[in-house]
Amino acid sequence: MPDVTKTADAAVVATPSVDAPAPQAKPEKPRSLWGDAWRDLRRNPYFIVSSVLIFFLLLIAAFPGMFTSASPTAGDLVKHYIGKPELSKIGSEGWLGYDIQGRSVYARLIYGTRASIIVGICVTAIVTVLGGIVGMIAGYFGGWVDALLSRITDIFFGIPFLLGAMVVLQAFTERTVMVVVFALAFLGWTQMARVMRGAVITVKQADYVHAAKALGAGTTRILFRHILPNAMAPVIVVATIALGGYISAEATLSYLGLGFAAPTVSWGLDISAGVQAIRTSQHILLYPSIMLSLTVLAFIMLGEAVRNALDPKLR
Amino acid sequence: MADLSKNDEAVAAALDVPVQRGEPILQVRNLQKHFPLTQGILFKKQVGAVKAVDGVSFDLYQGETLGIVGESGCGKSTVAKLLMNLERATAGEVFYKGQDITKLSGRALKAVRRNIQMVFQDPYTSLNPRMTVGDIIGETFDIHPEVAPKGERRRKVQELLDVVGLNPEYINRYPHQFSGGQRQRIGIARGLALNPEIIICDEPVSALDVSVQAQVINLMEKLQDEFNLSYIFIAHDLSIVRHISDRVGVMYLGKLAEIGTDSEIYDHPTHPYTQALLSAVPVPDPQARANRDRIILTGDVPSPANPPSGCRFRTRCWKAQEKCSTEMPVLAIPERFRGQDTLAAHESACHFAEERDVVHAS
Amino acid sequence: MSTIDKTASVPAPRASGEHNGPLLEVKDLHVEFHTRDGVAKAVNGVNYSVDAGETLAVLGESGSGKSVTAQAIMGILDMPPGKIPQGEILFRGEDMLKMADEDRRKIRGRKIAMIFQDALSSLNPVLTVGYQLGEMFRVHQGMSKKDAQRKAIELMDKVKIPAAKARVSDYPHQFSGGMRQRIMIAMALALEPDLIIADEPTTALDVTVQAQVMDLLAELQREYNMGLILITHDLGVVADVADKIAVMYAGRIVEQAPVHELYARPAHPYTRGLLDSIPRLDQKGQELYAIKGLPPNLLKVPSGCAFNPRCPKATDLCRTEIPALVPVTEQDGADLPGRKSACHFWKETIHG
Known part of the structure; x- marks a missing residue:
């Protein structure tokens, strides 16, 4: 990795303007495809913007106390009546106003981040691993294994995503983070399975896979050394974009009263509460919505940037 | 189970016996590969078969190069995959040192793989793009650890790079x-790593630039002498095949049409397909070109799913008669040349085999 | 090339059928x-x-x-x-x-x-x-x-x-x-x-x-x-x-000739190398002639003649000066219509 970064730096320095002559014969260093993609990513403004945003979101989720000293749950009904935002007092408890119960909207945004990010990351992780395994097995072994797994995938795929999650959630009385994660992952894996299956089928036909077989390589080696590393790219892209989707799905479920419930702080719950006060205090709805959109946007932008960097057609 | 692995070991031991120069090292007998054509999604029903390889027999002698030529779809690449056991044969046998390798699996198959290796056509897809050159070549030692002890692997990889004419310092690229x-050289180094006896080359230079083709061909010839290799050289470029091969087999629609030494096939072809193929080769010499005998075939190669009855070439052949559609010609020395001291006396699957020189300007 | 005069490069009228x-x-x-x-x-x-x-x-x-x-x-x-x-x-x-x-x-x-x-x-x-x-x-x-x-x-x-x-x-x-x-x-x-x-x-x-x-x-x-x-x-x-051939190498034309002439007497070492490196169909040759080295990397085309690192005839002149595509003549100076070569040593290549 240090080698790659060094090369990247050299190239950035060497091509300040488009009309500059080709860089002088620099010694060619090992450059992996991942390294090349990383070099591309670093120069993509979308990547920079989205990764800065995501970095802050992760920081907020991990250490909400760093950003506000106010409590998201302690409500002071008196403040409800004076609850309009005072945007000039950036970062203070009341700068984004107070909600109906007199809780700081800002504090709730900060503390709500954690639920969204955890749901997004956990669901994506589970879905990628589970769907990835199913897709890889179906794509690699083909035949009846593929027929069986693909039909099962299709059955799950046929159930509307949110509807399925709602049904699952109804079965639980206590809706902890893990329950919500389970509900979303229950149907979410099908998308990954399909992407992975397609990628594996493409890679499986490559000559280097035949070459490994001709050398006598076993199934495990072929799958993990040859197929997986080359089939990962589309899965990574879809997973990144889907992460944003899961966050918004969680908000939707919470909004509908099926996701998180009261003591948990969640943007979905706040949006739901905000709708009730839409006539008088629009800010209660506005800020959680902006936060949610920004988060989803950040992940979609990141996914797009990664797609451009990994797409072999642009190479 | 124990019995089976003992059997495997016996097979492995038998494969270590060297073969004398000029003895057959690989004997292919009536090799067939039919890809089933199916209908239906869940309950598949076979409605036919693509007869990619349909009864091919030949011998490969130790230390020689056997060229196999033919147009796309004639089954020559499938033959390579069958010999490598990358596809399972539908019928027929491949004897390697007297052992039928088409039905092997497990340890015995792995032992065979040490001795039969392959060089692929497209150097752009035959190397895993996410592995370094060192890992690509070194992987062979991970799979067959007995070939090189762990500490020596890196040095061995560098040696191999040097053998194929690449800078050993490129190991981490x-x-x-x-x-x-250069990529094709890496592919060759990978094929050489296990010190095999036979290398099957599937169009190894057709994806390369003209000026680089000669380098790779020369390298392959040098390596053959150095490591005492036997080659099966599959290609569609007839000039290159003549250059590198001791014997040449011509394939058409899954069958061998004609087989013989390079001079027998190129200077004394007796099968009309071979003659047409040779006469169609563009020759980089406008002078000679004008004086050459040219046969321009009409039509295209028929589908291997539904090959013509009798002789498969009859639909495009100018000599075709009634007999050709009813009787399949066998690959043998034609009767009229049998016992004669002429280069035309070599195996040719044609009822009306006759000599015709299409290569040399008249 | 030389037959074109200045006026021809001025945009001609739409129906330019009379263009000569x-x-x-x-x-x-x-x-x-x-x-x-x-x-x-x-x-x-x-x-x-x-x-x-x-x-x-x-x-x-x-x-x-x-x-x-x-x-x-x-x-x-x-x-x-x-x-x-x-x-x-x-x-x-x-x-x-x-x-x-x-x-x-x-x-x-x-x-x-x-x-x-x-x-x-x-x-x-x-x-x-x-x-x-x-x-x-x-x-x-x-x-x-x-x-x-x-x-x-x-x-x-x-x-x-x-x-x-x-x-x-x-x-x-x-x-x-x-x-x-x-x-x-x-x-x-x-x-x-x-x-x-x-x-x-x-x-x-x-x-x-x-x-x-x-x-x-x-x-x-x-x-x-x-x-x-x-x-x-x-x-x-x-x-x-x-009818005629232009041989290109690294983005330049290195030789131009009527087809028969090119094959009979190449005037550029690259063309000659190419012709020599092709195996023959009508006879079994010895070891093939191979042009050494690799095709040029267009990001760093060699200085001087782009073919110099692969050329058996290359001298210091070839490494510094880009050869122009010049008309090729017979040994006695007689015209060879349509023939050009971009090699400092075309004379040696075609006649030597």
């Missing part, structure tokens, strides 16, 4: 940092 | 690509011309710039990353690079047509062959659907597709490779262009089919008196049909 010719 | 110079003339064309690794100089000052009825073969390996030049002529270069910093492409004396897009589009397809290597990916898989052939007439000439269909069948007959009437409503994948290439040729011919650019038209085909397609192309060219630019890497194909 990735395939996309090399040109096509 | 070559049909197409490329002058000092440069093309570069801006990639993340730097600027790749794909074409570095190419000059060539084609007359009506003449076949120019552009011979070169991958990265020689032969296809890029053709794409620049057709105006189908991807820009960016491609860029044409200088040069002229004169069609009947008119510089196509300075034309309005609208005028250029009128030339493309109607006056200059192109045939690609991969016929399958050049045809739309969801439209019938007849529809795609007829489209040319409907779009360019406003023909009715029925007339266009009739024309399509006529064209398919022309390129000798058997049972054209029955096959006109088949889809591209129902045809074999050779037949698809014929359809591509039919499409290029549809509007009876003055010039056809064929980029490796037979490379993807089998030898027995190759011969059929090349013969067809040559026959149609004679019939319509078209100019033909044949781009290929195959010295054999070139020998068959070309």
Whole structure:
């Protein structure tokens, strides 16, 4: 990795303007495809913007106390009546106003981040691993294994995503983070399975896979050394974009009263509460919505940037 | 189970016996590969078969190069895959040192793989783009640890790079940092790593630039002498095949049409397909071109799913008669040349075999 | 080249039928690509011309710039990353690079047509062959659907597709490779262009089919008196049909000659090396001659003559000074019409 970064730096320095002559014969260093993609990513403004945003979101989720000293749950009904935002007092408890119960909207945004990010990351992780395994097995072994797994995938795929999650959630009385994660992952894996299956089928036909077989390589080696590393790219892209989707799905479920419930702080719950006060205090709805959109946007932008960097057609 | 692995070991031991120069090392007998054509999604029903390889027999002698030529779809690449056991044969046998390898699996198959290796056509897809050159070649030692002890692997990989004419310092580079010719050298180094006896080359230079083709061909000839290799050289370029091969087999629609030494096939072809094929080769010499006998075939190669009855070439052959559609010609020395001291007396699957020189300007 | 005078490069009137110079003339064309690794100089000052009825073969390996030049002529270069910093492409004396897009589009397809290597990916898989052939007439000439269909069948007959009437409503994948290439040729011919650019038209085909397609192309060219630019890497194909040959290396033309002369007496070490490195069909040779080294990396083309690192004759002069493409003469100074070489030592190469 240090080698790659060094090369990247050299190239950035060497091509300040488009009309500059080709860089002088620099010694060619090992450059992996991942390294090349990383070099591309670093120069993509979308990547920079989205990764800065995501970095802050992760920081907020991990250490909400760093950003506000106010409590998201302690409500002071008196403040409800004076609850309009005072945007000039950036970062203070009341700068984004107070909600109906007199809780700081800002504090709730900060503390709500954690639920969204955890749901997004956990669901994506589970879905990628589970769907990835199913897709890889179906794509690699083909035949009846593929027929069986693909039909099962299709059955799950046929159930509307949110509807399925709602049904699952109804079965639980206590809706902890893990329950919500389970509900979303229950149907979410099908998308990954399909992407992975397609990628594996493409890679499986490559000559280097035949070459490994001709050398006598076993199934495990072929799958993990040859197929997986080359089939990962589309899965990574879809997973990144889907992460944003899961966050918004969680908000939707919470909004509908099926996701998180009261003591948990969640943007979905706040949006739901905000709708009730839409006539008088629009800010209660506005800020959680902006936060949610920004988060989803950040992940979609990141996914797009990664797609451009990994797409072999642009190479 | 114990019995089986003992059997495997016996097979492995038998494969270590060297073969004398000029003795057959690989004997292919009536090799067939039919790809089933199915209908239906869940309950598949076979409605036919693509007869990619349909009864091919030949011998490969130790130390020689056997060229196999033919147009796309004639089954020559499938033959390579069958010999490598990358596809399972539908019928027929491949004897390697007297052992039928088409039905082997497990340890015995792995032992065979040490001795039969392959060089692929497209150097751009035959190397894993996410592995370094060192890993690509070194992987062979991970799979067959007995070939090189762990501490020596890196040195061995560098040695191999040196043997194929690449800078050993390139060991940590990735395939996309090399040109096509260099990549093919890496592919050859991988094929050589296990010190095999036979290398099957499937169009090894057709994806390369003209000026680089000669380098790779020369390298392959040098390596053959150095490591005492036997080659099966599959290609569609007839000039290159003549250059490198001791014997040549011509394939058409899954069958061998004609087989013989290079001079027998190129200077004394007796099968009309071979003659047409040779006469169609563009020759980089406008002078000679004008004086050459040219046969321009009409039509295209028929589908291997539904090959013509009798002789498969009859639909495009100018000599075809009634007999050709009813009787399949066998690959043998034609009767009229049998016992004669002429280069035309070699195996040819044609009812009306006759000599015709299409290569040399008249 | 030298026959063109100043007035010819002044935009000629629309109906430029009276233009006397070559049909197409490329002058000092440069093309570069801006990639993340730097600027790749794909074409570095190419000059060539084609007359009506003449076949120019552009011979070169991958990265020689032969296809890029053709794409620049057709105006189908991807820009960016491609860029044409200088040069002229004169069609009947008119510089196509300075034309309005609208005028250029009128030339493309109607006056200059192109045939690609991969016929399958050049045809739309969801439209019938007849529809795609007829489209040319409907779009360019406003023909009715029925007339266009009739024309399509006529064209398919022309390129000798058997049972054209029955096959006109088949889809591209129902045809074999050779037949698809014929359809591509039919499409290029549809509007009876003055010039056809064929980029490796037979490379993807089998030898027995190759011969059929090349013969067809040559026959149609004679019939319509078209100019033909044949781009290929195959010295054999070139020998068959070309009138004159331009050999390209690293974005430059290194040698130009009438076809027979080139094969008999190459005047550039690269051409000579190429000819020597091809195995012969009619005799079993010894070890092949191999040009050493690798094709040039366009990001860092060697200084001086681009071929110098691979050339057996290279001297210090070759490493510093770019050789110009100069006329080649006989030993006694007699003219060799049409012959040029970009080698400092062409005399030694051709006569030595």
